[in-house]
Amino acid sequence: MSTASEGATPGFLVWRLSMKWRVAVDRAVAPLGLTHAQYSLVASLYGMRHGGERPSQRRLADRTGLEPLYVSKLARSLESAGLLERARDPRDPRAVQLALTEEGRERTRQAIEVVQGLLEQLLAPLGGLDSARTREFQRELTTLLDAPLDPTNENLKEQS
Structure with a gap:
């Protein structure tokens, strides 16, 4: 354990x-013209597309955990860079659907390879990507992510 911990x-x-992960991903995908946040968006979009989905900005925000307004801003910048297309949803004129362009798919494939290498480095101390310790770590992280957090919770106010 490091002395800082x-x-x-x-x-x-x-x-x-x-923060360690964000900085590492930022540095790794920068040569591809992406930031960590943009990578999160395009990689999620890439995965959803392979699942047969053409998600709305709202659905992508829900998937990534990013604020819808931030997803909209990221989508506009990725569209300007020629990596993403935005189109009105024919079923809901208020919704905007997102899709990667061919260039966006290629760049995302490259970024996923780079980030996969980082993930293997990160998980090496736990035995690697396919180890029992990594699977347990993933279950624990999922448990924490599924736990509700409410900053307006009355119990928190009583403790202060």
């Missing part, structure tokens, strides 16, 4: 790990 709270460790 000694005595640290779980919240601090989650924050540090997420």
Whole structure:
């Protein structure tokens, strides 16, 4: 354990790990003209497309955990870069559907390969991507992500 982590709270460790990951992905995908946030968007869109879906901005926001307004901003910048197409949903004129362009699909494939290599490095101390420890870590992370967090919770107010 690093000296910076000694005595640290779980919240601090989650924050540090997420920052370490974000910075590493930012650096890794920068040569492809992407940021970590843009990568999150295009990689999710890529995966959803392979599942037969052409998602709306709202659905993509839900999938990535990003704010809908931020997804809209990212989509516009990716559209300007020629990586993404935005179109009105024929079933709901208020909704905007997203799709990767051919260039967007190719760049996303390259970025996914790069990030997959980073993920293998990150998980090596747990035995690698397919190890039992990694699967348990993934279950634990999913449990934490599924737990509701409500900053207006009355219990939090009573404790302060």
